[in-house]
Amino acid sequence: MYKNLIEMFRENEGKGAVGAFNLHCFEMLPAMIAAAQELGTPIIIQTSLGTAEYIGFEALIAAVKALAQKADINVCLHMDHCKSIEALKKAIDLGYSSVMYDGSDLPLEENIKNTQEVVAYAHERNVSVEGEIGSIGGAEDGIVVEKSDAAYTKPTDAIRFVKETNVDALAVAIGTTHGQYKSKANINYELLETLQDKLPDVGLVLHGGTGVSDEDMKRCAKGMKKINVGTELNKSYIEEVNASFPDATPLTSLRKLFTPANDHIKRIITEKSTLFKI
Numbered sequence: 001m002y003k004n005l006i007e008m009f010r011e012n013e014g015k016g017a018v019g020a021f022n023l024h025c026f027e028m029l030p031a032m033i034a035a036a037q038e039l040g041t042p043i044i045i046q047t048s049l050g051t052a053e054y055i056g057f058e059a060l061i062a063a064v065k066a067l068a069q070k071a072d073i074n075v076c077l078h079m080d081h082c083k084s085i086e087a088l089k090k091a092i093d094l095g096y097s098s099v100m101y102d103g104s105d106l107p108l109e110e111n112i113k114n115t116q117e118v119v120a121y122a123h124e125r126n127v128s129v130e131g132e133i134g135s136i137g138g139a140e141d142g143i144v145v146e147k148s149d150a151a152y153t154k155p156t157d158a159i160r161f162v163k164e165t166n167v168d169a170l171a172v173a174i175g176t177t178h179g180q181y182k183s184k185a186n187i188n189y190e191l192l193e194t195l196q197d198k199l200p201d202v203g204l205v206l207h208g209g210t211g212v213s214d215e216d217m218k219r220c221a222k223g224m225k226k227i228n229v230g231t232e233l234n235k236s237y238i239e240e241v242n243a244s245f246p247d248a249t250p251l252t253s254l255r256k257l258f259t260p261a262n263d264h265i266k267r268i269i270t271e272k273s274t275l276f277k278i
């Protein structure tokens with residue numbers, strides 16, 4: 001079934017977090033949904049704007065909807081970290097069931113104002129919205145950039161942001177970083193508990209899942225509703241195709257060359273989604 005985050009969170013209440021996995025190319029998609037289907041868990045397929053443009057919005061949305069309709073599980077198609085309101089409106093008009101407006105590098109007032117515009121447009125069309133407050137940041141070539149205290153989500157700002165924007169999900173900065181594949185994140189659980197306590201009605205989202213240990217994943221799944229994993233899928237795909245392509249001849253079926261990479265994607269999604277169940 002094709003769902004937005006509001007419906008998905010409601011139906012998954014008390015069962016842990018839903019895995020949100022970044023789709024990097026079209027080839028990965030059937031393997032991702034098949035993994036969730038076999039495990040019987042919901043799945044959020046998320047794309048960057050770049051991936052949506054690379055595959056083509058219409059083809060991507062039609063494929064996710066068709067696979068969702070055939071599956072007995074809930075599937076959401078979510079636009080990850082988008083800073084363009086126009087692009088989000090396009091994604092909503094064409095059929096994404098959920099979007100994220102990322103105004104985290106703007107002054108708070110401006111982030112609130114822009115997020116309000118996206119929420120108004122999305123909710124009228126039965127699409128859910130994720131916002132971001134604080135700065136989750138990134139890693140360059142797997143080397144983590146040190147996080148200053150100022151980058152963590154401030155609870156007072158988060159409370160104001162949720163109240164004024166009415167977002168359905170909120171990305172919070174609690175110590176994880178995007179693209180951290182060489183080391184493990186140090187999560188600030190005191191901050192997470194404060195956010196959970198002060199914001200009981202919004203779906204808290206953990207970004208940067210690649211650098212999070214299994215133990216931390218399990219602990220976060222108790223208080224958060226959505227956990228994002230991206231880099232680990234991209235990394236495994238590159239490793240698998242690097243291993244399978246060098247011996248290929250022009251007569252080798254491409255299908256056979258992609259199969260190990262797709263199988264690896266399935267394994268990662270099964271492992272992570274199992275950790276997210278409580």
Ligand code: 13P
Nearest residue numbers: 179207208210228230231
């Ligand atoms: P990773 O690439 O670090 O897993 O993070 C994914 C993410 O949070 C996407 O928004």
